[in-house]
Amino acid sequence: xxxxxxxxxxxxxxxxxxxxxxxxxxxxxxxxxxxxxxxxxxxxxxxxxxxxxxxxxxxxxxxxxxxxxxxxxxxxxxxxxxxxxxxxxxxxxxxxxxxxxxxxxxxxxxxxxxxxxxxxxxxxxxxxxxxxxxxxxxxxxxxxxxxxxxxxxxxxxxxxxxxxxxxxxxxxxxxxxxxxxxxxxxxxxxxxxxxxxxxxxxxxxxxxxxxxxxxxxxxxxxxxxxxxxxxxxxxxxxxxxxxxxxxxxxxxxxxxxxxxxxxxxxxxxxxxxxxxxxxxxxxxxxxxxxxxxxxxxxxxxxxxxxxxxxxxxxxxxxxxxxxxxxxxxxxxxxxxxxxxxxxxxxxxxxxxxxxxxxxxxxxxxxxxxxxxxxxxxxxxxxxxxxxxxxxxxxxxxxxxxxxxxxxxxxxxxxxxxxxxxxxxxxxxxxxxxxxxxxxxxxxxxxxxxxx
Amino acid sequence: xxxxxxxxxxxxxxxxxxxxxxxxxxxxxxxxxxxxxxxxxxxxxxxxxxxxxxxxxxxxxxxxxxxxxxxxxxxxxxxxxxxxxxxxxxxxxxxxxxxxxxxxxxxxxxxxxxxxxxxxxxxxxxxxxxxxxxxxxxxxxxxxxxxxxxxxxxxxxxxxxxxxxxxxxxxxxxxxxxxxxxxxxxxxxxxxxxxxxxxxxxxxxxxxxxxxxxxxxxxxxxxxxxxxxxxxxxxxxxxxxxxxxxxxxxxxxxxxxxxxxxxxxxxxxxxxxxxxxxxxxxxxxxxxxxxxxxxxxxxxxxxxxxxxxxxxxxxxxxxxxxxxxxxxxxxxxxxxxxxxxxxxxxxxxxxxxxxxxxxxxxxxxxxxxxxxxxxxxxxxxxxxxxxxxxxxxxxxxxxxxxxxxxxxxxxxxxxxxxxxxxxxxxxxxxxxxxxxxxxxxxxxxxxxxxx
Numbered sequence: 001x002x003x004x005x006x007x008x009x010x011x012x013x014x015x016x017x018x019x020x021x022x023x024x025x026x027x028x029x030x031x032x033x034x035x036x037x038x039x040x041x042x043x044x045x046x047x048x049x050x051x052x053x054x055x056x057x058x059x060x061x062x063x064x065x066x067x068x069x070x071x072x073x074x075x076x077x078x079x080x081x082x083x084x085x086x087x088x089x090x091x092x093x094x095x096x097x098x099x100x101x102x103x104x105x106x107x108x109x110x111x112x113x114x115x116x117x118x119x120x121x122x123x124x125x126x127x128x129x130x131x132x133x134x135x136x137x138x139x140x141x142x143x144x145x146x147x148x149x150x151x152x153x154x155x156x157x158x159x160x161x162x163x164x165x166x167x168x169x170x171x172x173x174x175x176x177x178x179x180x181x182x183x184x185x186x187x188x189x190x191x192x193x194x195x196x197x198x199x200x201x202x203x204x205x206x207x208x209x210x211x212x213x214x215x216x217x218x219x220x221x222x223x224x225x226x227x228x229x230x231x232x233x234x235x236x237x238x239x240x241x242x243x244x245x246x247x248x249x250x251x252x253x254x255x256x257x258x259x260x261x262x263x264x265x266x267x268x269x270x271x272x273x274x275x276x277x278x279x280x281x282x283x284x285x286x287x288x289x290x291x292x293x294x295x296x297x298x299x300x301x302x303x304x305x306x307x308x309x310x311x312x313x314x315x316x317x318x319x320x321x322x323x324x325x326x327x328x329x330x331x332x333x334x335x336x337x338x339x340x341x342x343x344x345x346x347x348x349x350x351x352x353x354x355x356x357x358x359x360x361x362x363x364x365x366x367x368x369x370x371x372x373x374x375x376x377x378x379x380x381x382x383x384x385x386x387x388x389x390x391x392x393x394x395x396x397x398x399x400x401x402x403x404x405x406x407x408x409x410x411x412x413x414x415x416x417x418x419x420x421x422x423x424x425x426x427x428x429x430x431x432x433x434x435x436x437x438x439x440x441x442x443x444x445x446x447x448x449x450x451x
Numbered sequence: 452x453x454x455x456x457x458x459x460x461x462x463x464x465x466x467x468x469x470x471x472x473x474x475x476x477x478x479x480x481x482x483x484x485x486x487x488x489x490x491x492x493x494x495x496x497x498x499x500x501x502x503x504x505x506x507x508x509x510x511x512x513x514x515x516x517x518x519x520x521x522x523x524x525x526x527x528x529x530x531x532x533x534x535x536x537x538x539x540x541x542x543x544x545x546x547x548x549x550x551x552x553x554x555x556x557x558x559x560x561x562x563x564x565x566x567x568x569x570x571x572x573x574x575x576x577x578x579x580x581x582x583x584x585x586x587x588x589x590x591x592x593x594x595x596x597x598x599x600x601x602x603x604x605x606x607x608x609x610x611x612x613x614x615x616x617x618x619x620x621x622x623x624x625x626x627x628x629x630x631x632x633x634x635x636x637x638x639x640x641x642x643x644x645x646x647x648x649x650x651x652x653x654x655x656x657x658x659x660x661x662x663x664x665x666x667x668x669x670x671x672x673x674x675x676x677x678x679x680x681x682x683x684x685x686x687x688x689x690x691x692x693x694x695x696x697x698x699x700x701x702x703x704x705x706x707x708x709x710x711x712x713x714x715x716x717x718x719x720x721x722x723x724x725x726x727x728x729x730x731x732x733x734x735x736x737x738x739x740x741x742x743x744x745x746x747x748x749x750x751x752x753x754x755x756x757x758x759x760x761x762x763x764x765x766x767x768x769x770x771x772x773x774x775x776x777x778x779x780x781x782x783x784x785x786x787x788x789x790x791x792x793x794x795x796x797x798x799x800x801x802x803x804x805x806x807x808x809x810x811x812x813x814x815x816x817x818x819x820x821x822x823x824x825x826x827x828x829x830x831x832x833x834x835x836x837x838x839x840x841x842x843x844x845x846x847x848x849x850x851x852x853x854x855x856x857x858x859x860x861x862x863x864x865x866x867x868x869x870x871x872x873x874x875x876x877x878x879x880x881x882x883x884x885x886x887x888x889x890x891x892x893x894x895x896x897x898x899x900x901x902x
Contacts, residue, residue, distance in 0.1 A: 018664065020665070144627060145627050146628075148623075149624060153606070154623065176599055177597075211689075234665040236688070245779055248702075248779050254775070261777075270808075273769070273772050274804075277809060280764060287764075288760065288761055291757040302750055308742075309739065313735055316873070317727070325700070325712055329712050329713075335713065350721050354728060357721075361733075421872045422768045422872070429760055429764065
């Protein structure tokens with residue numbers, strides 16, 4: 001339709017569409033059409049659509065519109081959205097945008113850009129509903145009627161004293177059912193019921209508080225307890241997803257990256273992955289050393305070699321299961337380091353049960369396979385016994401290591417997510433081999449296992 | 452203080468505390484004190500505190516209070532909280548509670564209990580603000596003033612036609628700034644801008660919609676498009692965390708479980724873990740078969756055995772990294788199956804780079820170790836070459852499998868999360884060994900590798 005210049009039809013369609021969908025349509029259009037569609041947007045929704053565009057498209061649009069358009073756009077945006085946008089684009093674009101904004105907006109944006117990354121200050125918004133605690137209900141509602149259109153959330157309003165210090169919160173529902181002549185300080189929630197965060201608090205802490213207390217927004221105060229902004233729950237949802245993604249990445253031993261996978265270059269991806277691959281490869285030296293020391297016996301009792309991968313993988317998988325549970329429990333707060341001995345005792349019992357079941361299944365498997373010529377397996381029952389005993393030992397060691405290391409990491413103030421599958425596997429591998437060869441040696445010495 | 456019967460002091464403290472904190476305190480108290488504290492709560496907050504208690508404590512409290520108290524408690528709770536509570540407690544408690552509720556509440560609760568688990572219907576609440584579209588702004592605000600106290604969220608109100616069909620949404624901010632004599636149907640958002648979900652939609656779909664459109668609540672309609680409830684974002688946050696936990700569990704090959712780890716019994720834990728451990732252990736039969744077929748050569752070229760764990764682990768780790776990225780990308784919607792060839796081409800390049808770096812590092816490692824007597828490693832350069840070439844091959848195969856299987860699972864409508872580390876490792880192990888032994892055979896045939 002753009003090529004046919006049916007602009008008024010497009011305008012009508014855009015007016016009916018949701019801003020998020022418009023943003024998606026623009027992001028997927030050709031670069032030359034992106035600006036055309038953007039300019040056809042109704043005045044009152046262009047700033048909102050702009051906040052939902054991805055940063056590449058934002059840059060394209062900004063580079064193609066006039067200074068006056070830039071000014072109007074940035075002034076219409078919520079401060080937190082403007083800051084998000086400016087954090088992602090190149091410095092020359094930031095300079096041009098800031099030059100076009102009013103002094104007041106520029107000062108606010110600059111203050112936000114100075115907050116540490118991932119702090120409450122960097123994700124808050126200043127468009128909140130706040131009243132003097134001495135106002136009456138009637139005055140507050142009047143003020144709200146005049147200003148509500150510019151607020152990001154009005155479900156909860158905040159009450160301030162004369163020096164702008166936060167003294168109470170007031171759900172809108174409580175405000176609108178109150179008697180018009182009541183003073184806010186008489187009906188607001190104060191003291192212990194007032195939950196707030198500091199500008200420098202980590203966004204993860206904020207997310208935890210919002211989730212724990214089921215808040216729709218949380219007030220942000222500075223060191224003098226003055227209200228400087230609020231963080232709304234829709235931004236918290238993004239924080240929660242980001243933190244979860246970071247945990248997934250750490251557990252797979254990737255260096256965390258905030259970039260979109262499809263847009264990340266090959267060199268960057270290689271860099272994010274190679275570090276831990278190298279570290280774990282070098283750690284495998286010890287596993288190699290253990291096998292070398294048993295080399296002579298493996299050359300004689302060849303059937304033992306074939307079972308090494310199975311024992312190592314089962315040990316690794318068993319360790320991975322429990323470390324994932326413990327890491328997730330620590331992240332959500334349902335497990336605390338003080339629960340360690342309770343967990344260890346539980347895991348040892350689970351390990352004994354899992355180990356016995358696996359050993360029995362494995363005995364049956366080896367026995368059946370020994371009847372099928374294709375698999376050419378050992379028919380010697382004493383080999384079966386060595387493998388099955390090692391299996392029980394490997395699972396017990398794996399579960400013990402798997403629940404201990406994440407908690408140890410937590411106590412050492414390291415990230416428990418690093419103690420996930422790959423790390424556990426490397427350690428459990430070496431221990432599994434020691435157990436396996438140890439049992440085999442005893443069997444050989446006692447003359448039970450013969451070549 | 453309870454033992455000293457300082458009840459009025461406790462009452463004062465409780466009045467100042469946040470309901471979530473009170474619930475936590477009660478949950479951590481001795482069973483006999485739990486009910487005592489609960490009875491000291493102010494009338495208007497006991498239902499809210501009760502919703503935040505864990506289900507064991509809820510059961511203890513319900514079993515110790517009178518029928519009249521049960522009646523008041525349930526009638527004061529939001530329907531979604533009451534349903535959550537009843538879904539967790541034993542049938543005899545459910546029967547007693549339902550017997551004490553009014554017919555109307557009981558019918559509503561029963562309707563909710565019939566919605567499929569994890570559907571929009573099962574997590575919605577019926578306490579929403581909804582008006583006839585023919586009402587005026589003034590009438591709507593008046594109604595809101597009378598009823599707001601009982602609503603779970605009033606940030607967005609909904610407009611209905613005569614047959615209770617959902618026809619529009621109206622943010623409260625828009626309502627309170629509108630002229631009092633305007634009719635709602637003139638100012639509400641309708642058509643494409645109106646986002647709603649069906650009672651039978653999966654909660655994961657609902658979470659995606661809420662996240663995409665940054666909603667604070669989403670209306671739920673039945674098959675006739677009649678408004679039956681809303682889902683608020685604080686419940687969506689819980690859904691998101693639940694879904695993330697489920698993905699973590701699936702990726703570690705645990706059967707998903709909604710129970711708290713510390714409260715789950717040993718038998719249950721064993722059951723959740725043993726299934727996949729058994730399946731993967733049996734799959735390792737193929738790896739064993741590959742080693743068996745190469746057994747004679749391994750007995751001669753003993754140095755090759757020592758490097759098996761290192762190659763297998765590195766392959767597994769490399770595959771795990773990419774499968775985690777792809778699984779997460781698919782879950783968040785940033786990767787789509789149609790991107791497959793783009794991803795594959797990217798991964799092959801990353802794999803070649805990672806493989807070469809690892810091979811070079813490994814060559815250096817083996818060369819250095821061969822100078823240290825303790826490690827007793829091979830000094831034969833051709834063994835180094837076989838291992839390093841196999842390393843490059845293993846990483847390329849691992850990255851290819853790691854990005855392909857999750858996407859294949861998605862196309863087959865299976866959960867991509869199952870194609871994570873442990874599953875990838877088992878497959879990559881077998882392929883790595885084939886490559887390793889293949890290269891070794893070529894070297895032996897050509898006379899480059901000699902015993």
